[in-house]
Amino acid sequence: MLIDGSRPDALDHLAPPDATISEALGIQTNNVAEWTGVVEALKLAGRLGAEKVDLFLDSKLIVEQLHGRWRVKDPKLVPLHGQAKALLGEFRRWSATHVPRAQNSQADRLANEALDRVAAGGPARIARARRLRPEEAAVRE
Secondary structure (H helix, E strand, O other): OEEEOOOOOOOOOOOOOOEEEEEOOOOOOHHHHHHHHHHHHHHHHHHOOOOEEEEEEOOHHHHHHHOOOOOOOOOOOHHHHHHHHHHHOOOOEEEEEEOOHHHHHHHHHHHHHHHHHHHOOOOOEEEEEOOOOOOEEEEEO
């Protein structure tokens, strides 16, 4: 989910998102799902015109790997890590911060929404965005 970083409530973990992606990926590891979420959110932030992006992630693994403090050892994650790093290079500035899972309840809700939707015969992916004017986006994944 993306939030216009210029909003006064941008850092509030309960702030309503300006854009979301809800996608069921089939059977994947949690780490593949987390990395896929980061990549898709960064693509969306770029399409919406964000120049700066702040990622708030409940995966300490991803935060540490993005910053280069931990190696990416799982072969399934290497291409996703590469994609994320390439996408981050397109922004003027980026940051990645680890937050407790309780502060990412909206992202969890989107994941569960996708699973329920597919189980009911609906589409695997839904992206929603209202018109943004963000120079900066906060991404919660």
